[in-house]
Amino acid sequence: MRAQAHTLEAVAASIVILASVVFALQVTAVTPLSASTASQHIENQQQASAAGVLDAARENGALDAAVRYWDETNGTFHGTAGAGYTTDPEVNRTALGRMLLDTFEARGVAFNVYFAYPTDTGTLVRERFIYRGEPSDNAATATTTVALYDDDPLYDANETTTNVTVNGSSTYDALIPPESSTGLYNAVRVEVVVWRM
Amino acid sequence: MIDERGQTTIDFAIGTSVFLVTVAFVVAFVPGLFQPFADGPQQELAGVDRVADTIVYDLLDDGDGGSTPDRRCTIALFNDTTTDTGCNFDDSDPLAEQVGLSTGHHANVTVVGGDPDGGTPNPACSDGTRIEVSDTDDCTSGFALDAGEPLPSGGASVIGRRVAHVDGTTVTVVVRMW
Numbered sequence: 001m002r003a004q005a006h007t008l009e010a011v012a013a014s015i016v017i018l019a020s021v022v023f024a025l026q027v028t029a030v031t032p033l034s035a036s037t038a039s040q041h042i043e044n045q046q047q048a049s050a051a052g053v054l055d056a057a058r059e060n061g062a063l064d065a066a067v068r069y070w071d072e073t074n075g076t077f078h079g080t081a082g083a084g085y086t087t088d089p090e091v092n093r094t095a096l097g098r099m100l101l102d103t104f105e106a107r108g109v110a111f112n113v114y115f116a117y118p119t120d121t122g123t124l125v126r127e128r129f130i131y132r133g134e135p136s137d138n139a140a141t142a143t144t145t146v147a148l149y150d151d152d153p154l155y156d157a158n159e160t161t162t163n164v165t166v167n168g169s170s171t172y173d174a175l176i177p178p179e180s181s182t183g184l185y186n187a188v189r190v191e192v193v194v195w196r197m
Numbered sequence: 198m199i200d201e202r203g204q205t206t207i208d209f210a211i212g213t214s215v216f217l218v219t220v221a222f223v224v225a226f227v228p229g230l231f232q233p234f235a236d237g238p239q240q241e242l243a244g245v246d247r248v249a250d251t252i253v254y255d256l257l258d259d260g261d262g263g264s265t266p267d268r269r270c271t272i273a274l275f276n277d278t279t280t281d282t283g284c285n286f287d288d289s290d291p292l293a294e295q296v297g298l299s300t301g302h303h304a305n306v307t308v309v310g311g312d313p314d315g316g317t318p319n320p321a322c323s324d325g326t327r328i329e330v331s332d333t334d335d336c337t338s339g340f341a342l343d344a345g346e347p348l349p350s351g352g353a354s355v356i357g358r359r360v361a362h363v364d365g366t367t368v369t370v371v372v373r374m375w
Contacts (some may be wrong), residue, residue, distance in 0.1 A: 102367065103369065
């Protein structure tokens with residue numbers, strides 16, 4: 001009987017070893033989206049790319065045009081009922097949207113753009129400019145700040161300046177309200193959130 | 198009594214081999230679980246970020262600290278001549294030396310633009326004075342903006358990307374290290 005007992009013992013020991021391996025695999029859920037140096041690296045790259053797009057947009061004027069791409073008559077961004085641009089043709093309306101699409105779309109990276117401004121109580125209000133969906137947990141954010149002056153002109157649908165200034169507009173305060181009366185209208189924080197689709 | 202003892206030696210052999218096979222399986226299987234994380238160019242992962250930042254924000258900087266490289270310095274970095282241009286790098290040095298890599302690390306830089314059709318990015322080209330993104334997959338005139346060692350055909354490399362605005366064009370600077 002002792003030999004048969006050894007056989008059972010060996011099988012039992014094997015089961016214990018296998019069970020511990022299975023347990024170890026289950027408690028450490030390693031999936032392609034798990035945090036690792038590699039995914040951290042990708043987030044860094046996306047963040048740096050988004051910051052680069054913002055720098056480039058500031059340089060070529062696309063950032064100003066986006067912040068002041070305002071339909072004075074309807075009180076919305078040009079060609080939208082509100083709540084920002086979602087589809088490709090809508091995003092392509094502005095130079096900033098085109099730059100983001102050129103940079104990120106081919107790589108399978110989605111992006112949102114928000115305009116945020118501080119209120120009197122110090123809280124930050126975010127308005128959607130481009131909204132392509134809910135960012136994932138691994139999203140990266142790049143921000144830059146644009147100063148709006150009272151006499152900065154609004155842009156028309158073709159991104160050329162109009163005669164209406166941000167302070168003279170009767171509807172622009174629906175997007176960004178004036179913060180001071182000293183010539184500086186408000187400071188707008190442009191946030192770009194990017195994530196892998 | 199003899200009948201009750203059964204086939205002692207064979208039972209024992211089966212038991213032992215079942216156990217040994219399991220142990221051998223676990224020993225062979227577990228290292229494979231960690232291999233994707235242990236292998237690969239881990240050092241380059243950290244290095245490529247620094248190299249990309251160095252190129253865009255230091256070597257090619259036009260003085261404002263943003264990702265808006267100086268057109269003249271960008272052309273000087275990627276052209277084949279070695280005339281000194283007063284930029285933040287010594288034009289006669291190879292790229293690895295310009296970005297401060299030690300021996301054993303290799304780097305390659307390519308400047309590409311977005312393809313409006315959404316395909317693979319087209320190279321950025323220069324005729325020596327201007328920089329523009331090619332409409333096709335290669336440069337019809339002038340030279341392509343790339344520098345460093347040619348990519349090895351096999352083996353892993355790490356990619357870092359920076360978006361920059363140079364000479365009125367938005368380009369992506371792609372840095373590869375291995």
